[in-house]
Amino acid sequence: MKKGIKYIFASAFLMVHFLSFGQREDAGNYEYDREVLFGINKNTNGGLIGGFSMKIGTRIDDTNFQFFGLELSHVKNTKEARYPTPLGNSFIFGKSNYLYSIRPHYGREIILFRKAPQQGVQISALAAVGPSIGIIAPYYVEYPISRTETVREQYNPEVHQSRFNILGPGRLFEGIGESELAIGANAKAALSFEFGIFKSSVTGVELGYQLEGFTKEIPLMPTTDNRQIFQSVYFTFFYGFRK
Numbered sequence: 001m002k003k004g005i006k007y008i009f010a011s012a013f014l015m016v017h018f019l020s021f022g023q024r025e026d027a028g029n030y031e032y033d034r035e036v037l038f039g040i041n042k043n044t045n046g047g048l049i050g051g052f053s054m055k056i057g058t059r060i061d062d063t064n065f066q067f068f069g070l071e072l073s074h075v076k077n078t079k080e081a082r083y084p085t086p087l088g089n090s091f092i093f094g095k096s097n098y099l100y101s102i103r104p105h106y107g108r109e110i111i112l113f114r115k116a117p118q119q120g121v122q123i124s125a126l127a128a129v130g131p132s133i134g135i136i137a138p139y140y141v142e143y144p145i146s147r148t149e150t151v152r153e154q155y156n157p158e159v160h161q162s163r164f165n166i167l168g169p170g171r172l173f174e175g176i177g178e179s180e181l182a183i184g185a186n187a188k189a190a191l192s193f194e195f196g197i198f199k200s201s202v203t204g205v206e207l208g209y210q211l212e213g214f215t216k217e218i219p220l221m222p223t224t225d226n227r228q229i230f231q232s233v234y235f236t237f238f239y240g241f242r243k
Helices: 002-022 025-029
Strands: 034-043 051-059 064-075 082-084 090-092 097-113 122-138 140-144 150-154 180-195 201-214 229-242
Touching (some): 034 064, 034 201, 051 229, 097 180, 122 201
Antiparallel strands (some): 034 051, 051 064, 064 097, 082 090, 097 122, 140 150
16 A cells, blocks of 8 residues: 555656646636536545545635535445355455445645646645544345245354355345444545646546544445445546536
């Protein structure tokens, strides 16, 4: 994880260094007072799609903005691995719970390099903090109890001792009504690279580091080490509107 974090931020520093030479002198003409952005997230604690985000920002002065954001993320244990079954599906052996994190936050953003109205790249640095609401939902598996009958229940290492006896995962959102809550907090720091040729819209990527902690340990996989503090490097592709 530490090597990955160093590599990510070294790459970001080089991007800032080279892209800064491509900015036009008249970049100050590109001004806006409010923005609304929507994003899709990929992070080192998530799957193919780690989560979704929304950000509402307002201008404080020429280079400083404040923003309120909301993120919905799926947090995984780094030791999770999928196994195929004879039925053609797959499941995560040893997983007992999902963790869905709801992260409202407040942050500040400073523009390092401003883009021209219809060309270039705008580069910003940002940081945010806020509470976290964790939804701990049971992970169901299906396994046979006879030659003709199967049951679906939350994975239990004392009952489901072999992955070869499991036929697959439960149904989508099965057991969500049995979820528990965990309260915590989150903080992040990032660099934002914004592209696009239109003043009223924006497309870009946010590259950063996020730290999140809860008041109790989250039992994602009972047979491995479980944590209450999670850290990740993330990448968010966003699109939105400005005025």
